[in-house]
Every structure is written in C-alpha cells, then in structure tokens.
Amino acid sequence: MTELAPQEYPRRIMTFMRRSSAFTVSQQKGIDEYGEYYFLEPQHQVFDPQTVFGRVAPLTVEVGFGMGFSLIDMALAAPERDFIGIEIHPNGLAQICFEAGERQLTNLRVMDGDALLMLENYFSNNSIDTVQLYFADPWPKKKHHKRRFVQTHNMQLIRQKLKVGGVFHAATDWEHYAHWMLEILEQSEGFKNLTGKEQFAPRPDYRPLTKFEVRGHNLGHGVWDVLFTKEA
Numbered sequence: 520m521t522e523l524a525p526q527e528y529p530r531r532i533m534t535f536m537r538r539s540s541a542f543t544v545s546q547q548k549g550i551d552e553y554g555e556y557y558f559l560e561p562q563h564q565v566f567d568p569q570t571v572f573g574r575v576a577p578l579t580v581e582v583g584f585g586m587g588f589s590l591i592d593m594a595l596a597a598p599e600r601d602f603i604g605i606e607i608h609p610n611g612l613a614q615i616c617f618e619a620g621e622r623q624l625t626n627l628r629v630m631d632g633d634a635l636l637m638l639e640n641y642f643s644n645n646s647i648d649t650v651q652l653y654f655a656d657p658w659p660k661k662k663h664h665k666r667r668f669v670q671t672h673n674m675q676l677i678r679q680k681l682k683v684g685g686v687f688h689a690a691t692d693w694e695h696y697a698h699w700m701l702e703i704l705e706q707s708e709g710f711k712n713l714t715g716k717e718q719f720a721p722r723p724d725y726r727p728l729t730k731f732e733v734r735g736h737n738l739g740h741g742v743w744d745v746l747f748t749k750e751a
Contacts, residue, residue, distance in 0.1 A: 540614055547618030557616045559603070559630045561641040568601065572629060576601045577648040581656050581679075582634040582668065583607075587615030592599075592727040594619070594627040602627045605634040633665045635673060644679045649686045653726070657693035674707040681749040686713070690726065690744045692735055697743035704747045713746040720746040 542550070559571065568575045577600045580643075584590045584604040594602045604627070606612050612631055619627050630637050638650075658666045670687065677687055687710070691697050697719065704710055705717060715722040722744050732742055 534537055540610060540611065545617045546610055546613035549613040549615070549620060553616040553620030554613075557627065557629050558612075559618055559628050559641075561630060561632070564641065566603075566646065570732065571625065572601045574601075576626070578603065578646065579649040579651060580605065580638070580642070580699070581651045581653070582638075583652065584611065584615065585628075586611045586653070587618060588601050588627075588751050589653065589727040589729050590627070591618045591622070591624070593725060594624050595622065596725065598626055600626065603630060604628075605630045607632060617702055623656050633739065634668075635676065636677055638680055638740075642680045645682050647680045647685060648682055648686060649679060650677050650687040651726075652687075654691060654731070657691060657696035659693065659695070664699075667696065667699065669696075669703055671703055671707060674704060674710065678707070679708045683749055683751060685749045687747045687749075688723070688726070688744065690722070690742060692732070692740055692742050693744065694741060699746070701743075702746050704745060708745075709750050711745040711750050713748050719743040 524691075532704070568578065579593070579600055579602045581590050581604045584606050585608075587604060587606070590602060590604050596602075606629065609631075612629055612672065617627055617629075630641075639646070652668060655668050656666075658664060659662060681687065687704070689700055691700065701717065701719065705712065712718060723746070726744070735742065
C-alpha cells in the first residue's frame with residue numbers, strides 16, 4: 520500500500536460508544552486464528568484493492584456492522600463484490616472474523632475504529648460503490664442528536680468517497696431517526712433519492728433480515744430504508 524506522511528486527526532464529536540464483554544470461545548478463535556487475515560491496518564495508508572483483495576471489484580463499506588451476521592450473508596451472496604466492515608466493538612470484530620474464517624470468505628475484511636476517520640483517511644475519493652449504515656445508534660435524546668451519524672457534513676464526506684452513481688443506504692427501526700435521515704439527505708448537495716423525492720425505499724433483496732428485525736416486525740415495529748445515489 521502507498522505510504523502517507525503521519526497526520527494529526529482533528530477532534531470530533533463521537534457517533535459511538537465502545538462496549539465489550541468477555542470473548543466467547545468462537546470469538547477468541549476468530550481473533551487468534553483468523554484475525555491476521557481479516558483485519559486491515561489503515562494507519563498512514565490508502566486502500567489499494569489489488570493489495571487487499573487481489574483484484575478490482577465493486578466495493579461495499581458498512582459502517583457499524585454489530586456482530587456481523589448480515590454482512591457475512593451479503594458477502595456470501597455476492598462473491599463478485601468486495602466488502603469492508605468498520606466496527607468499534609471488540610466482540611463484533613472477533614465474531615465476524617470467526618464467521619468469515621470458518622466459511623473461508625475471501626471478499627471480506629474488517630477495520631477497528633472510528634468510521635469517519637477511516638473514511639476520511641483510508642479511502643480515496645470516488646473509490647466506493649456502496650456505503651451502508653444499518654440500525655445505527657439513533658441517539659434518541661434531543662441533547663444527543665449531534666452524535667447521530669447522519670449529519671450534513673458527514674454526508675458530504677461520504678459523497679466524496681462514493682463513485683458517481685454510488686449509493687448510500689441506511690436502515691433504522693427508529694421512526695424519528697428515519698425522518699431525520701430522509702430530511703438531511705434530501706437537502707444534501709449531490710445526492711438523489713433513488714425511490715423518489717421524500718420517499719422511503721422498500722427493503723432491497725440484498726439487505727438480509729436480521730433476527731432483531733424479524734422480532735420487531737412480529738411485534739408490529741416498523742423499519743425504514745433510505746437509498747440515495749451520488750449524482751456528481
């Protein structure tokens with residue numbers, strides 16, 4: 520990978536909180552046996568698909584994949600694409616390494632850290648085909664709304680990194696956050712709603728239903744998807 524000069528990262532409002540618990544046996548195996556293969560070390564480097572994946576293919580980056588089960592399903596279902604997941608919770612990182620390693624997935628890698636810093640400093644502009652944000656922390660209290668990932672300035676960062684025609688796809692089960700995301704994206708320069716102005720999208724077939732989401736549906740809870748493409 521190309522070496523970059525060391526740089527100071529600006530202080531920013533965190534959109535996450537780190538949490539962890541003791542590793543399960545499978546999670547420990549994920550780190551011990553598969554971690555070296557699946558973890559990317561982004562410090563002072565830029566993403567080079569040939570170095571990481573041995574090919575150039577459409578790239579999906581997921582912000583905050585949780586335990587990673589749906590991202591595993593997506594990588595299995597689309598071997599023609601490459602996937603990079605960014606997460607800050609150790610248990611989720613360890614679990615996805617285990618799941619990927621046991622399945623010998625070659626089109627998936629993971630990164631540990633603040634997704635905004637990773638996007639800003641590791642990925643070149645116009646290099647990502649899809650950025651996805653599924654069931655992110657909605658920070659429901661009004662005083663915490665500034666911590667929500669979907670903010671005007673963050674969307675412009677994502678716009679820089681997406682290729683023209685690339686897609687930002689978010690899903691949430693918090694209705695207020697859904698409308699917040701829709702409003703911000705409708706007002707964000709360079710984005711177009713793929714479903715129609717001020718419209719939510721039906722869940723695309725490629726986004727797997729999680730156990731959490733199925734349970735919510737059974738309880739009558741809603742889920743909202745937004746799909747926006749980069750125009751220029």
